[in-house]
Amino acid sequence: MQINRRRDKSRKVTKTMIIRSVASSTALETGEAITKIEAKLKAGSKKYQHLTLAS
Numbered sequence: 001m002q003i004n005r006r007r008d009k010s011r012k013v014t015k016t017m018i019i020r021s022v023a024s025s026t027a028l029e030t031g032e033a034i035t036k037i038e039a040k041l042k043a044g045s046k047k048y049q050h051l052t053l054a055s
Helices: 015-030 034-043
Strands: none
Touching: 015 034
């Protein structure tokens, strides 16, 4: 038996998607609210602002 899956075009991973993923993972581990963690991540650290994500 073979499962046919539709292959959509690959989606571009955005910074927002990464932040949401990290926030939800951290929330599961710590029990803290996802929105609170997302806000902290979006506020960011000025220490490494000159660095960008690899693409």
